[in-house]
Amino acid sequence: MKKLVFASNNQHKTEEIRAALAGEYEVLNLQDIGCFADIPETADTFEGNASLKSSYVVAHFNLDCFADDSGMEVEALNNEPGVYSARYSGSRDSAENIRLVLKNLQGNNNRKARFKTVISLMQDGQNHIFEGVIEGTIREEIAGSKGFGYDPIFQPDGYDVTFAEMDMALKNTISHRAIALKKMIEFLKA
């Protein structure tokens, strides 16, 4: 089976991507290639940060790879947390990050939000970008224990459950990451 290097050490993302690519590609993440660096994400866009992560692996390991930079944008919070989703509260503690979103959104009727993933696939020196977006709303309280990050408060449009209440198999067919991945796979197969 063909190998693909995923420039991430986020085990949850890796699990989702391995499930989505099962049977087609063997996904190696940063630990698998011996990279334990927390790659600096100094760009102010998802595309910029995804490209920084993929370029780092090319530069340091001379391997084609893909990276995902993703986050949640809340309309009433001027699209925050956005690229700062991983550390919105100042730490990587998802419960703290969720608490801060709910606090900042308290009493606000506009609960529209979206999840966005941008994939940067570095192949033969070319940077190919694939984007996935899913619209939804922020629940008043957390619900569900599956998934990771902001899943317990994000309810995708068309569903009456949060990402954290749904099985990963369903999330893996509709999510921002699934949409971006599908575009990358179509490109790889072309």
Ligand SMILES: O=P(O)(O)OP(=O)(O)OP(=O)(O)OC[C@H]1O[C@@H](n2cnc3c(O)ncnc32)[C@H](O)[C@@H]1O
């Ligand atoms: O950069 P890598 O190593 O891939 O791992 P990371 O966790 O730092 O990932 P990001 O830089 O893309 O930050 C995205 C953050 O946004 C949140 N997030 C991203 N995708 C999510 C999803 O599918 N469900 C819930 N939260 C998500 C979560 O808090 C992530 O830490």
Ligand SMILES: [Mg+2]
């Ligand atoms: Mg990151």
